[in-house]
Amino acid sequence: MSHVNVVEQLTAERNQLAKQAVQIHKFGGSSLATTQCIERVIDIIRQHCQLNDLIVVSANGDTTDALFHIYQQAMAQDSQLHASIDELQQVQAQLIEDLLSPASANRMLDYLCSDVHQLKYWLAHAPEQHQADLLSFGELWSARLLSAILSERVCPSYYADAREFLVINNERECLVDNQLSQEQFSQLVQPNKLGVVTGYICQDSEGKTCTLGRNGSDYSATIMASLSGALNVTLWTDVDGIYSADPRIVPSARKLHRLPNGVAKELGRLGNPVLHAKTLQPLTDHSTHLHVASSFDHQISGTEIGKFGQIAKQELSVTYLNELLLAQSESFIGQLGDEAQQRFQCVCGDNKAGYIVIHQQQQKAVSQWLASHDTEVSFTPAAIIATVGHRVIHHGDIKARFKRTLKHERVFAIADSAYEHSLIAVLIQPCSVELLNHVHHNMTKDVRHIGLVVAGLGNIGERFLAMLPEQLACIPLLENIHLVGLVSSKKALINNDGIDVSKAMIQFEHEAQHYDHELLMSWLSHHPYDELIVVDITPSEEFSLLYPAFFKQGIHVIGANKWAASSSIEHYQHLLATAKANKSLWLGNTTVGAGLPVNYAIQDLLNSGDSITEISGIFSGTLSWLFESYDNSVPFSTLMHDALSQGITEPDPREDLSGRDVQRKLLILARMAGLTLSLSDISCQNLVPESLQSLSTQEFLANAEQLDEYFASRFLAAKQNNQCIRYIARLSIEGETINARVSLEVLNNDDAFANLTPCDNVFLIKSQWYHDNPLIIRGPGAGRDVTAGGLHSDLVSICRQLIDRHHQVKLKSINTL
Known part of the structure; x- marks a missing residue:
């Protein structure tokens, strides 16, 4: 699909489950090496498989190597031959006894004894004629054991010996007779059961046992996909994906989350330790996608191989x-x-x-x-x-x-x-x-692909997107940023292959679909990028409650949304801890002061060893405009209505006049300064009289003249003393004593907060270093351009921090069968 959105993708997945479409899961030898490993595989099957799926298995651990060693001992008439056979039998018997109930175990042990008897017979009489037969026991034992465990613990299961249906021309070319193999396979399938099939082994046109060579079980898995029409094949291995180089040798190798089929085939042909070109041959004419994932940590997103757009093709x-x-x-x-x-x-x-x-x-x-x-x-x-x-x-x-x-x-x-x-x-x-x-x-170098999801498509969101094409073109740090998601309050567009930044809003209007948070998180949890950044430009408390889930997935957040940073102290500290534990970055410099660098200044002072003693100022562009403009020549309510008509206030001006927004901003700065405060620790003067607080918005606006007498009296009293009134936020730290409040204050006309350009914010910071001569930051504290610009500043900052990051591969070994 050229355009993938959340709803379409997840609906397709659910429909697929409903129809019980076959999926193939292959487990390599290292994934099945021990009792603990097999228990882990059982958990993966419980979570990822359904009835009618097919599981392809390699021999347990080093079983194939042990069988080949026994074959060599037989050919050399080594006196230790029988000791090696006994040791191998004991290893297999121990797995059986550890993983099955006594009744099932006894039955499996009988089968094992019969097989060992046959093995000894071949070794004694004609080992050179039965080399492939001898090697096939490893996969046979593995499939039979796993099927028995599944039947006993999980769901109805059966196992199939691939030699009963899979036919190739010869071991050198390994070309499959698809028609005959498919006919024979269809006769063996048992509906409504989980099938376990031997990998690595098959038969030739003469009925002789053959092996499929290096990566043989992977090849078996993709052959099974071709025969069954499976939409997905997952190779559960001992690494967590395909990397840009062998991670055992190149520490800076990065995971390739998505690979086009042709590129993956070429990688396998030229020595990739996980892929082999032969593995991909059966999928050439199919739409099947191949996944490589780690059975040792199945929560980690692996590598997907299939048909993709331009972003994946840049790898x-x-x-x-x-x-x-x-x-x-x-x-x-x-x-x-x-x-x-x-x-x-x-x-x-x-x-x-x-x-x-x-x-x-x-x-x-x-x-x-x-x-x-x-x-x-x-x-x-x-x-x-x-x-x-x-x-x-x-x-x-x-x-x-x-x-x-x-x-x-x-x-x-x-x-x-x-x-x-x-x-x-x-x-x-x-x-x-x-x-x-x-x-x-x-x-x-510098090819890490970073997905960008923009949530909130109002005035600031649209301006952020309008600025994005030029930013991507002129800022080298952003060259690997890909816009992949647009989210409004009701609709979402997610496109793994990228959204055209120059036509983002048009594409959103035509292709976005309704979503809920569960659907959104489902995609974000399985994104195919090295990093994912969510830019939250919503005013939604509900959306901010997704931050813990974002951080748990290692997703980074740039937030203009103030809810999370000013939430309860318990929730806020939980957010910080979750982000740190998952190495997620959380920047929110536009939560206070729009694009003004007040947060940067506080962080820089603290990082440099300074300590903050006071933060104060005018933090609301709306209240700045109102009190800089108010001179009692017109009633305050008239001025407020004028501001409302210009879009300077919120649709309900009480949101501004209540002081709650300023209170939240002061709390955010206090926490930035390292203080453990809650909103209740900051006293807040509500400029709306109680008689107007519970009215509807329209009723409030109709009765707004009730504000006039209070503001007129405060203004005139201040004017008589050559002073002015301003709504001020103040935080002071004296030893162990912290005082924090937001309120209407009377200031001298020469005060730093007294003469601002209407809508400007001003921040005064005192510290050990800036005590006698405080640091003052002043400028526009609201507006779509400055806020969008502040968000872009955060985007550059977060990319700078991510550029040197490297995720280590979790490598157990490289299984070659």
Whole structure:
């Protein structure tokens, strides 16, 4: 889909569940290695699987290695053969006894004894004829055990030996006979049960047991998706996704949350330790999406492979292969060179320069092929390092950067991949760890993708969006920001492939759908970005209550919304603790003073070792305008109605006159200064008489003249003493004593708060350093331009803090089956 919104996406997911559409879940050997691991897998199945799904399994832990070792011992007539068999049987028996009830365990132990008897028979009589049969026991035991556990604890289940339906041409090519395999598979499916299928093993056209080689169980899983028409395949592995380089070697490698199919296939072909090109072959003509996730921490978002838009196509990664051979011959020129590249599925080659790069084990086959053409060939040890990305050979800037990065290395040639998704440098020495890190740094630096969700599309929200295109174009820190979400009070538009910033509001009007907070959080919890920032420009207390959920997901918040920062002290401290625990950033510099840097100033003083002793000023643009403009030449109520008509006040002016907004702002600044205060600690003078406080807005406006006498008397009394009246917020700290209030005060006409441009805010800060000569910050404290500008300032600040962040991969091992 070109445009994905919250409701459509989640509705589709729910419809899929309702129809019980098949999904494939594959668990590798390390995910099933121990009793604890299998218990973890059971929990994943409970949470992520449903009846009719299919689970593909590898052998438990190191079982396949143990079986291969036993086979080698048999071939060598090793005296320790039977001890190795007994040890393997004991390991399997222990898993059975630990995980099943006694009755089920006894039945499984009988099956195990029968299998071991058969294994010993083959080893004694014709081991070389039954190597694949011997290796197949690992997957058979794993599937049979998991199915028994599921049937006993979770839901009805059955297991299937893939050799009963999956047919390939031979072990070298592993091409599936789809028609025959699908016919045989359909006869084995048991409806309304959870199926557990052996990975890695199958049969050839003659009925002989075969294995699918490296990443064989992953390949089995995608074959099963092709046979069953599954919409999703999840490879539950020992890493939490695909990275921009091997994270065991490149500490700065970053997770690739979404990969286009072609790029993933090329990564697998060129040495990615988790993917293999063969794994993706069955999905070539299907809309199935492949997910890579960690069975050791299934709450972490993994990597999705499928069809995506431009943002996913911008990803770059670096991979390498050592222990290769550079083969040079005249026969590799022209048409014969093309034939050689196809025949040997070369890593790369050039039919003009007359070379191909092959794996070392292919040397004999290449030599024999060239002998038939009566031409000479030279073989040189080689390696490759490659930059992989969507159609990367067509990007001249990336190609130039790749060449510049390697200009001091011993590079034989730089080749465009025949598959167009990689640039390959052929090296005549092994690719070192240092070189891999160097190339990765230069090719992928500053490419973290940050999703931006804007909530609140009123005047300030629209202005923020109007400023966004120019900001993205001129601020380098924002070059990887992608607008992916627009949220109003009733509708939302979420697009994983990005929303056109120049047409954001138009796109919202045409495509936004109704949503609720549950639907919104469901998407935000599974976003495909390195980081996600929510800009909250709503006035909604209800929306601010989502902050804890945002922080738990590691989502960052920029808030003009004052509710969260001025909430109860318990809630506020919980927010801070949750944000810190999940490394979420929370900036709210526009909650007070719009774009004025008062919060920055307080933070900078405290971070520098200063201590605040006083914060005071005029914090309301509305009250600033009213009292700077009021001279008793017209009644106060008339002036208030004028302000209302200009949009200077809230729709109900009592919101301003109550002082609650100023009280909240003073509380936010007090907390910023490190004080543990609540709203109840700040006395607040309500300028609306009690007789008007409980009326409807219209009734209040009709009776607003009741305000006039009070303000006239206060004004005249002040004027007689050459003074003025202003609504002031004050916070003072003297030792352990804290005084905080917001009220109407009488000031001398030469006071710092007495002569402002109407609507201006002014903040006075005293500290140890600014005691005799206080720091004063003055300027417009309201307005769509300055507030939107303040939000953009926060956006730049948050991106600066995120730029050097690195999420470590949780790596157990790399399973190769």
